[in-house]
Amino acid sequence: MNDESQFSFCSPSSLIQVISHQLNRKMRLLLLLSSALVAVSGSLPHIFMVVVDDWGWADVGYHGAKMASGDSLTPTIDGFVKEGIELNRHYVHMFCTPTRASFQSGRLPIHVVTTLCNPCDENGAIPRNMTGIAAQMKKAGYATHQVGKWDAGMTTPHHTPKGRGYDSSLNYYGHANWMWTESEWLGSENHKGEFPAESIKDFWDTDKPAYHLNGTGYEEYIFRDRMLDILHNHNQSVPLFLQYDSKVAHYPLQAPAEYQNKFTNINQINRRLYYGMVNFLDDQLKNITDTMKELNMWDNTLMVVASDNGGYTQSENGPCNTTTGTGGSDSSDIGHAAACFNGQAGASNWPLRGGKHNVFEGGIRVNAFVSGGYVPEAKRGTKEEGMIHITDWYTTFCSIAGVPAVDPWAASSGLPGIDGLDMWPLLSGRNDTSPRTTILVNKELLIHNNWKYIPPKTVLTGDARGGPQYPNATTATDPIENHKMTCPSEGCLFNLDTDLYETTNVAAQNPDVVKMMQQLMETEKATIWEVPHSDDPKCKATAYSKYGGFYGPWKEI
Numbered sequence: 001m002n003d004e005s006q007f008s009f010c011s012p013s014s015l016i017q018v019i020s021h022q023l024n025r026k027m028r029l030l031l032l033l034s035s036a037l038v039a040v041s042g043s044l045p046h047i048f049m050v051v052v053d054d055w056g057w058a059d060v061g062y063h064g065a066k067m068a069s070g071d072s073l074t075p076t077i078d079g080f081v082k083e084g085i086e087l088n089r090h091y092v093h094m095f096c097t098p099t100r101a102s103f104q105s106g107r108l109p110i111h112v113v114t115t116l117c118n119p120c121d122e123n124g125a126i127p128r129n130m131t132g133i134a135a136q137m138k139k140a141g142y143a144t145h146q147v148g149k150w151d152a153g154m155t156t157p158h159h160t161p162k163g164r165g166y167d168s169s170l171n172y173y174g175h176a177n178w179m180w181t182e183s184e185w186l187g188s189e190n191h192k193g194e195f196p197a198e199s200i201k202d203f204w205d206t207d208k209p210a211y212h213l214n215g216t217g218y219e220e221y222i223f224r225d226r227m228l229d230i231l232h233n234h235n236q237s238v239p240l241f242l243q244y245d246s247k248v249a250h251y252p253l254q255a256p257a258e259y260q261n262k263f264t265n266i267n268q269i270n271r272r273l274y275y276g277m278v279n280f281l282d283d284q285l286k287n288i289t290d291t292m293k294e295l296n297m298w299d300n301t302l303m304v305v306a307s308d309n310g311g312y313t314q315s316e317n318g319p320c321n322t323t324t325g326t327g328g329s330d331s332s333d334i335g336h337a338a339a340c341f342n343g344q345a346g347a348s349n350w351p352l353r354g355g356k357h358n359v360f361e362g363g364i365r366v367n368a369f370v371s372g373g374y375v376p377e378a379k380r381g382t383k384e385e386g387m388i389h390i391t392d393w394y395t396t397f398c399s400i401a402g403v404p405a406v407d408p409w410a411a412s413s414g415l416p417g418i419d420g421l422d423m424w425p426l427l428s429g430r431n432d433t434s435p436r437t438t439i440l441v442n443k444e445l446l447i448h449n450n451w452k453y454i455p456p457k458t459v460l461t462g463d464a465r466g467g468p469q470y471p472n473a474t475t476a477t478d479p480i481e482n483h484k485m486t487c488p489s490e491g492c493l494f495n496l497d498t499d500l501y502e503t504t505n506v507a508a509q510n511p512d513v514v515k516m517m518q519q520l521m522e523t524e525k526a527t528i529w530e531v532p533h534s535d536d537p538k539c540k541a542t543a544y545s546k547y548g549g550f551y552g553p554w555k556e557i
Contacts, residue, residue, distance in 0.1 A: 056311025084371030106394030124153025135165030215331030311347020358462030386434025
């Protein structure tokens, strides 16, 4: 039956539906044709997405961090910001797994995961049947590669980077690993003098353990070499999506001796190592982007950089290890100058309040910017004050690639839809305002426009700002994390336009705003999706029985 014969048997209302259906089908065909033409023309940009780990707000040159000489701690990063767009209100979750799952899935954490998930999590951080950002980019013809921290599940092969659409990956699955042995980091120690015993190796190369690379050098150098290899072997006629998830600057704190030695002026040793790691990151990004420039890729590259949460501001819980010298082998974590594995201290979010694990701005508003030759000239050197969440990059990248940001597989599986909003009209200068106005961070925190609301009786940790020199001599006994407050009967309300440092609770003075925020919070909370998260003992058993003591998928294999 042709289109005309369909119309002859339709009522007026049915006729409208048929016409709408035909138009929608034609629009879809036009969209697919447009995407194909864009890909053929070669105008799709390369995308270099960088997620930094536990990067404090104050720990970057453009926010004031300096070397002993007075020079910037991060001159390369400062240059990116000068030539790009500083994102002054970029939000993430207050710790790593939800932030990373949010970006990879395009969902707000409340619709994917709001808790930390270990590699052995029985359900994986991201539900199996959600389509990842790399799979979307492949639809537009992108080559896709991931390097660094994954922390988004490995339950089945589909949960791995390759299963999510990356052509290759060189990654570790957990929250952190040791940077010479790639042994799983089992969490901060307390007043421990000696290095802990080695554990399961957490190092994976696309579809197998990275046996051949394990113990061959400082992990970030290994990541650098993989990225350089990807760039040098990339087919220039194909757009590249390169995801770099740096180990910098998560615990345990480890940096090559030459980077530690740059900061002997800093007495607080956690801070010294932390600065060494961030300075290393600056050189790492220079190395990668200089290579892009040499290969004539930079002028058509969009680079996005953001931290996964604020810097940690917890107790030192004992001294760092400074006894091992500098003559260690590439296969040992011992013998590479100092290392800090007690507590979690070293970062600063000054002048913001709180830090990692806290709902204050220091925990969830992070260093972020875009740069690269793809940024419109008129927008370079600007600061964007509009609200952006890391989940929005999913939809933004899909928009740039000409791919619909939809996930029918998830929808047919009864899973939440994509939350990300397209930020490219804002960042390219076509729009002046961000499309994002609201973020329900978790059950106890709502941000809407300039307002931030926390319900009554909620206990907030990290209720302090530290100071321009933090951590310092008092950190051992009085870290930011130890400071607490409890929201009163009307809750806590902060006006972020006038009180970015969250010093004054204005709930009592704004009952109408509190009522509005409470109603909006209840509406948003009704959409929360969650499943249980606990470790499956079969995971570690499989690590030894199948992978020779390395982590890897243990279901559907």
